[in-house]
Amino acid sequence: EAQVTQNPRYLITVTGKKLTVTCSQNMNHEYMSWYRQDPGLGLRQIYYSMNVEVTDKGDVPEGYKVSRKEKRNFPLILESPSPNQTSLYFCASSLSQGRSTEAFFGQGTRLTVV
């Protein structure tokens, strides 16, 4: 079954404690990205990757890091989480950017930073 898998689904952590949210896709997609979803703001892109070892900033990259060492995996790293990073996070993948490209989303990770 084609899917994007995120872990964990729920996470409560304390300010400053480094954490990683994993994302894996089994569709051999080149393009992967991370979004955060906040009430009244919709989804905003944090980082994206067009292929292995190619990453770039989205609209709200501050406080986040990513890596793309393998095609299937695209972890999101918060080196020093702060309460304003409390949000619902989604990983997405797609075959490539193009006119009919569909993005596939993971089920989300709800992060709370206290």
Place this chain on the structure above:
Amino acid sequence: GDSVTQMEGPVTLSEEAFLTINCTYTATGYPSLFWYVQYPGEGLQLLLKATKADDKGSNKGFEATYRKETTSFHLEKGSVQVSDSAVYFCALTRTTGNQFYFGTGTSLTVIP
């Protein structure tokens, strides 16, 4: 820059009512347009899409037509069901761009 504006929610309808969720966009060139749906506790799923002007996307009784002259992509359904209760997101992507641009989402609740 590119952006999507969709109607504020929440929207509450009775079963079998007609649904319209408005979506307008700002973009250079000729973007592709999408509607995604998010059921409670789940990720976003593609509902329908249209890639050029006057195209109509349709799925599960939902429809939306790409109107370049009004820069709109309104979502419609003739008769909603309780199972349609979800959050709906309008989105666009450019042909040469690197990301999707999402609206803020519209929450729909359908009551029996």
